Amino acid sequence: MMQSLHDLWFGFGVAFQGTNLMWSFFGVLVGNLIGVLPGMGALSAISILLPLTYAMHPVPAILMLAGIFYGSQYGGAIGAILLNLPSHPPHAVTCLDGYPLTKQGKGGTALGITMISSFFAASVGILVMVFASPLLTEIAFKFGPTEIFSIMLLGLLAGSTMSRGSPLKGVAMTLFGLLCGCVGTDVNSGAFRFSFDVPELSDGLELVAIAMGLFGVADFLLNVNRMKVISTGNTNLRIRDMRPSKEELKQAIWPMIRGTAVGTVFGAMPGTGPTITTFIAYALERKISKTPEKYGTGVIGGVASPEAASHSKTQVDFIPTMSLGIPGDAVMALILGALMIQGIQPGPQLISEHPDIFWGLIASFWIGNALLIVLNVPMIGVWVKLLQVPYRYLFPSAMFFIAVGVFSTQNNLFQIWEVLAFGIIGAILIYLNFSVAPIMLGFVLGPMVEENFRRALLLSRGDLAIFVQRPISGTFIAISCMLLIGVTWSAWRGRKRGKPDESVAEEVLASAHVAARQIEQAT
Numbered sequence: 040m041m042q043s044l045h046d047l048w049f050g051f052g053v054a055f056q057g058t059n060l061m062w063s064f065f066g067v068l069v070g071n072l073i074g075v076l077p078g079m080g081a082l083s084a085i086s087i088l089l090p091l092t093y094a095m096h097p098v099p100a101i102l103m104l105a106g107i108f109y110g111s112q113y114g115g116a117i118g119a120i121l122l123n124l125p126s127h128p129p130h131a132v133t134c135l136d137g138y139p140l141t142k143q144g145k146g147g148t149a150l151g152i153t154m155i156s157s158f159f160a161a162s163v164g165i166l167v168m169v170f171a172s173p174l175l176t177e178i179a180f181k182f183g184p185t186e187i188f189s190i191m192l193l194g195l196l197a198g199s200t201m202s203r204g205s206p207l208k209g210v211a212m213t214l215f216g217l218l219c220g221c222v223g224t225d226v227n228s229g230a231f232r233f234s235f236d237v238p239e240l241s242d243g244l245e246l247v248a249i250a251m252g253l254f255g256v257a258d259f260l261l262n263v264n265r266m267k268v269i270s271t272g273n274t275n276l277r278i279r280d281m282r283p284s285k286e287e288l289k290q291a292i293w294p295m296i297r298g299t300a301v302g303t304v305f306g307a308m309p310g311t312g313p314t315i316t317t318f319i320a321y322a323l324e325r326k327i328s329k330t331p332e333k334y335g336t337g338v339i340g341g342v343a344s345p346e347a348a349s350h351s352k353t354q355v356d357f358i359p360t361m362s363l364g365i366p367g368d369a370v371m372a373l374i375l376g377a378l379m380i381q382g383i384q385p386g387p388q389l390i391s392e393h394p395d396i397f398w399g400l401i402a403s404f405w406i407g408n409a410l411l412i413v414l415n416v417p418m419i420g421v422w423v424k425l426l427q428v429p430y431r432y433l434f435p436s437a438m439f440f441i442a443v444g445v446f447s448t449q450n451n452l453f454q455i456w457e458v459l460a461f462g463i464i465g466a467i468l469i470y471l472n473f474s475v476a477p478i479m480l481g482f483v484l485g486p487m488v489e490e491n492f493r494r495a496l497l498l499s500r501g502d503l504a505i506f507v508q509r510p511i512s513g514t515f516i517a518i519s520c521m522l523l524i525g526v527t528w529s530a531w532r533g534r535k536r537g538k539p540d541e542s543v544a545e546e547v548l549a550s551a552h553v554a555a556r557q558i559e560q561a562t
Contacts, residue, residue: 043169050398053098054406059399062099066106067407071414073107074114081111082254085373087440089247089380097381098396102403104374109353109404113157113411116346120149129349132321136334136341143337151281152291152339153346154412160299160347161408164354167303168401171358182388184494185505189515191364191488195480196519206526209477212468216481217488219244226490239453246376248457249482251441253475256462259434261469287339294324294340295347302351320348354404361389361397364487372479379483 073084092100119130120137140149222233223243234240298320305316324344325331364385366372499505507513
């Protein structure tokens with residue numbers, strides 16, 4: 040424990056360095072802004088700014104991207120509470136009680152409760168990271184290529200079968216991402232694979248181009264007809280309006296704790312997105328409430344619980360990403376890709392090999408969350424006014440920065456065509472109700488899975504039994520098999536009952552379609 044506190048103190052020294060603090064502030068500022076604007080999520084922002092990290096030191100680069108991620112969670116609650124506008128799916132459930140509180144004249148109180156819940160939940164998530172790190176350090180040297188392959192295989196299966204929609208569609212998208220990761224030159228043999236005699240593909244597809252296409256251009260193509268200005272009404276709030284009373288804090292404390300617990304548990308599980316987490320936290324509050332009929336009419340706990348769940352999950356998400364190399368969702372896959380661009384291999388040994396990145400990142404979470412409170416309290420009115428920016432200016436501007444960003448990585452026009460191609464592919468897939476997040480998961484993890492698989496077979500002289508003979512590897516293989524059996528059994532039972540083949544996540548996310556309709560009506 041004392042060693043963890045010493046390492047955390049070292050992390051604060053890294054995070055408070057001038058350059059690192061500046062980029063952390065820039066990240067949370069951009070994330071907060073992006074969170075307010077409908078359709079412009081953390082994925083789009085990180086995709087656009089990813090080329091910027093090429094010329095940056097690894098520490099400020101990761102601090103900036105992380106700041107965008109958790110900063111967007113704060114911004115998304117503003118539109119949900121004040122305007123009944125769920126800018127992003129995780130905040131759709133916040134509308135159910137947040138907006139009724141606004142109509143009762145308690146919008147400022149709801150935002151104040153949101154900030155307190157968010158900071159508390161983020162702090163708990165950070166502490167989980169701090170005290171889990173010694174255990175991860177101890178087991179770091181027990182991981183060889185066999186164990187790394189097995190745990191990444193579990194990450195791929197979890198990400199594909201637990202994503203939104205049919206598990207079969209998720210697996211298909213993961214396989215497509217794996218195929219994209221195979222394009223280029225084989226590391227061992229030097230042969231070209233899937234390059235179709237195109238010289239520009241000899242080095243493989245670019246992570247930046249795929250990310251910008253799937254999450255930037257695809258979003259623009261799907262929302263190109265949304266050009267009206269959002270009416271913000273009267274959203275003038277004073278600082279004192281955001282100060283909850285003792286009674287309101289009493290109503291929020293236990294939902295906040297339960298939501299934090301839900302987010303912490305789901306944050307450690309790869310493949311579970313923040314939307315699932317917030318809906319489950321809200322459903323739990325209604326289930327245990329003595330007056331469940333009041334939910335949806337303006338209940339403090341209906342705001343505190345899902346927002347706490349969202350923020351605790353956001354912090355804990357970094358545990359499997361940084362320490363095991365398993366991204367929990369598409370945003371984590373992009374951050375994982377940014378580490379690999381910098382030549383840093385995520386995994387159990389990252390803590391010991393790059394302590395400045397790991398502990399600096401943990402310390403920056405507290406600093407960034409404090410900065411978000413300072414930013415949001417006086418500037419909520421400004422953020423809401425930004426919703427009046429016409430989409431006919433917003434999206435073309437984003438497209439311009441996407442084109443400039445991807446061209447600046449290698450000064451190659453071919454990569455702009457890659458962005459356009461994946462933008463069209465992404466738009467078609469999303470329109471057909473496919474989740475594109477598993478594509479990024481497969482693309483980022485695919486080469487690492489292949490490399491460790493081949494290395495393990497070389498060490499075992501081609502004996503596949505090595506993957507089940509080693510205890511750690513065998514455990515992860517067993518979990519992967521149980522996951523596949525569970526998903527298959529669930530799908531079989533659904534078909535037997537005459538229901539469509541959907542995952543549990545799809546049932547939980549059904550309410551998100553209501554949020555989408557609200558966005559369309561508002562815009």
